[in-house]
Amino acid sequence: MKAHEKAQPGKQGAQGADVADVAEAARRAALLALDWGTTSLRAYLLDASGEVLATRISTAGVMNLPVPAEEGGFDAAFDEACGVWLEHAPTLPVIAAGMVGSAQGWVQAPYVETPASMDALVAGIVRVQTAQGASLCVVPGVLEPGALPNVMRGEETQVFGALRGALHGAPRGTRHGTQSALIGLPGTHAKWVVVEGGRIARFYTFMTGEIYAALTAHTILGRTMKRPAEPDTHAFLRGVTVAREHGCEGLLATAFSARTLGLTGQLAADEQPDYLSGVVIGHELAGLEVALARRDVTLAQCAPQLIGSDSLCERYRLALEQFGCMRAHIVHHATERGLWHIAMQAGLVGPR
Amino acid sequence: MKAHEKAQPGKQGAQGADVADVAEAARRAALLALDWGTTSLRAYLLDASGEVLATRISTAGVMNLPVPAEEGGFDAAFDEACGVWLEHAPTLPVIAAGMVGSAQGWVQAPYVETPASMDALVAGIVRVQTAQGASLCVVPGVLEPGALPNVMRGEETQVFGALRGALHGAPRGTRHGTQSALIGLPGTHAKWVVVEGGRIARFYTFMTGEIYAALTAHTILGRTMKRPAEPDTHAFLRGVTVAREHGCEGLLATAFSARTLGLTGQLAADEQPDYLSGVVIGHELAGLEVALARRDVTLAQCAPQLIGSDSLCERYRLALEQFGCMRAHIVHHATERGLWHIAMQAGLVGPR
Missing domain, CATH: 3.30.420.310 (2-keto-3-deoxy-galactonokinase, C-terminal domain)
Known part of the structure; x- marks a missing residue:
């Protein structure tokens, strides 16, 4: 696994950089948010207003762990990506979305069925204890049942990130009950998500x-x-x-x-x-x-x-x-925004 | 390349079998017909009535020659598959269909355009001289021009084989001017061919x-x-x-x-x-x-x-x-029947 830190605008990268900066960012942080998919792990350090303080990107996806899962591969990947921050902020709440919650992941977070609200996602969060003592909150995926079922893991978080739009001024518990949208997520398995009444009503997958x-x-x-x-x-x-x-x-x-x-x-x-x-x-x-x-x-x-x-x-x-x-x-920054808003709604972090 | 001979019903296989049988089959033969595709070469020895006397199958397809084409790969493959027969019948007419007539083949036989009759295929035959002195007649493929063009090589021969049906009693020059058919050729690149008035009117390819x-x-x-x-x-x-x-x-x-x-x-x-x-x-x-x-x-x-x-x-x-x-x-035996009928129409072999 190779983890590298991306400097945020106005911040200094930490790879071979000032350790004091890492410590300062970690101390200012209010949330550690992970986008943990099949082939990569992106870790975001967010402050109490939801601003990204630092990002670390690693190739330690669920199917690409540094050591096998049964030999502690998830802990090893998590430690390599986030240990440097948690050292300075051991009680930081941690949230993750993506394949990390699948049957092949760290802990299985059973699918929430459509129509799926953010409240339902929050209620479906499953926790796993890390070797470092952190409690990792894993956001569930969404299942649309039916003759031809559909599934997503990670995209549900991006969808709610896109729906919430700008980070600032979205107080905890805000409801977007009338919100409708069509959201496209191109990629390996492209998704098209129909949002109705602020909930994921249905979606389509194209390979x-x-x-x-x-x-x-x-x-x-x-x-x-x-x-x-x-x-x-x-x-x-x-x-x-x-x-x-x-x-x-x-x-x-x-x-x-x-x-x-x-x-x-x-x-x-x-x-x-x-x-x-x-x-x-x-x-x-x-x-x-x-x-x-x-x-x-x-x-x-x-x-x-x-x-x-x-x-x-x-x-x-x-x-x-x-x-x-x-x-x-x-839409940019949907992933980190989605993780932030779900963490807010779950009470992991308070409003500014 | 590995060539092996398939015994016909009532015939004896020649691989490690009686050389006298090979010689006899070759002497009785009226046509050597090749189905020479991308990954295999099938050689049929046919008698004067179009009956298959013997078959040899090799993996020496156009993309799988024993030695590179520029080093005589086609001659080597042809000799390995058919040399044992031609030794006993050096003047046997030889016809081939398939990718052997493509730009990557032995000699390029330019496509005949739809609507394509058997006469047009015969007129489009291109000859190549083999190192052994045989003249190999290569049947052209068919092109359907248009905004989304379609091409075939080898299937056109199978189509006419299927149209002519039973081998016997199809005298040279028979016209099937009113024949209509839909012919499906499942496989790597499946073709569906619409025949109208005895000609290939149009066709579709599905990968x-x-x-x-x-x-x-x-x-x-x-x-x-x-x-x-x-x-x-x-x-x-x-x-x-x-x-x-x-x-x-x-x-x-x-x-x-x-x-x-x-x-x-x-x-x-x-x-x-x-x-x-x-x-x-x-x-x-x-x-x-x-x-x-x-x-x-x-x-x-x-x-x-x-x-x-x-x-x-x-x-x-x-x-x-x-x-x-x-x-x-x-429909069975469409390939060898098609090669036989095209050879008949081309005057390579006479009627029984």
């Missing part, structure tokens, strides 16, 4: 990122591809359009066009990666459009909030425009 | 086999799967139904149900491979249904011919029934 990676690395489509020097927006949007126009014929059919357009000289090798990305993301949005239509909603009517890396969210924003959805916007 | 393999080997879906002792038809049909009912939401969404149904105890580990197979094949057929609907055709109206391995074709037959298509049937 977009993972299937794109499998297509490029493990099928014939990757063989003729050349990575372009710059992302090729034109090729990307061309792929989106193909998926939008041929949505119901399906990805199995349209993906092959990356090859046949190449074979017939209509798509250069270095256009193929972005073209295929557009095809796959386009199919996600075409599928979402169909799912939304069941309740007479169209993407064009929505103003989705996007949570994820800026470059990926920007791709989605452009793709959404092809579906007539012109008001998508990117 | 079903390759994407299924990538999903099981290279995504999270494979991690919880256990191969069942027996194919699980119930799980397979459940997957088909999910894809049929959620076709337009797309594979990116429905594939994830293999995981969530597992997580929620509704799909056992050893049901997951066949369930996902049903989902993927179901999406192929749902996509085909949409493509056919553009010309007011439904699968339920069709009596498709299926070409491929018996077990895979049987899966497709069952899946097609879920789409109301009750008259699908499996």
Whole structure:
């Protein structure tokens, strides 16, 4: 595991930096908040107003622990990422969201069923005692039951972070009972979450990122591809359009066009990666459009909030425009905000 | 390369068998016909009536030559597979179909465009001289031009093999000008071919086999799967139904149900491979249904011919029934029949 500290604006990084700064940040902190997923662990040190004092990022995801789980891998990863802070603030409350609460995680936090409110998430928090003596509060994931069930772990926290918006001036216990939203979380397993009455009403999962990676690395489509020097927006949007126009014929059919357009000289090798990305993301949005239509909603009517890396969210924003959805916007810091608000609601930290 | 000879009924295999039999078969032969694809080379020795006298199967596909192409890999593979026959019948006409005629093949046989008749295929044959002195006739593939072009190499030969049906009594030059058919060729890149007026009018490609393999080997879906002792038809049909009912939401969404149904105890580990197979094949057929609907055709109206391995074709037959298509049937020996009829039409062999 490699942990490195990201300096916050106006703060000093601690890796090889002033130990006094680490101690000072830890003493000023009101919450230690962890985004602990499959492949990474991000630790945020937050002050009493919810401002991020310091961040440490490690590769010690649930599937990538420094030592096996049964040999104390979670404690080891936690200590390596956060020990330097807890040394100076041993009673700091600690909250975590993500795969750390799954069956393969540190402790299983059973899913809360949709419609899922923040109160329900708080009520579902499960605690695990760390070797250092801290009590780690693990936020549960959300399950939408049904013939084709859906699950999330970590995204529920980001959703509530996005809903609460700006950190400041959101007093403990504020209810957003009338809040409705469509929130997109692109990535390996992209989620689209419908919020109604301030609760997660339903959501959809698309294996977009993972299937794109499998297509490029493990099928014939990757063989003729050349990575372009710059992302090729034109090729990307061309792929989106193909998926939008041929949505119901399906990805199995349209993906092959990356090859046949190449074979017939209509798509250069270095256009193929972005073209295929557009095809796959386009199919996600075409599928979402169909799912939304069941309740007479169209993407064009929505103003989705996007949570994820800026470059990926920007791709989605452009793709959404092809579906007539012109008001998508990117939300930052949803994870740490969500963790902060859930911790507030759980009484782990008091209001400023 | 490993070549092994398959004994025909009433014939003796030649691998370590009687050399006199090989010589006799070669002397009786009227055509050497090759199905030369990406990963394998199948060689058929046919008599003057089109009956298969002997078969040799090798792994020396175009992408798997014993030595690199530029060092004579095609000649080496051809010699290893067929040399034992040509030794006894050096003037035997030789015909080949498949990727051997691609840009990566022995000689490039440019695509014939749809609508493609057997005459057009014959006119597009390209010859390459082998080191042994034989003249290898390579059948061209077929291209359907358009905004999303489609290509095939090898399947065109199988299609005409299926159309000509039984070998016997099909005199040279027979025209099937009024013949219409829907022909399915399941596999790595499944094809569905619409025949009108005896010609390949249009066709669709679905990356079903390759994407299924990538999903099981290279995504999270494979991690919880256990191969069942027996194919699980119930799980397979459940997957088909999910894809049929959620076709337009797309594979990116429905594939994830293999995981969530597992997580929620509704799909056992050893049901997951066949369930996902049903989902993927179901999406192929749902996509085909949409493509056919553009010309007011439904699968339920069709009596498709299926070409491929018996077990895979049987899966497709069952899946097609879920789409109301009750008259699908499996066609055998389409490859060797197609090669034989094209060779006949090309004048390489005379009628009986």
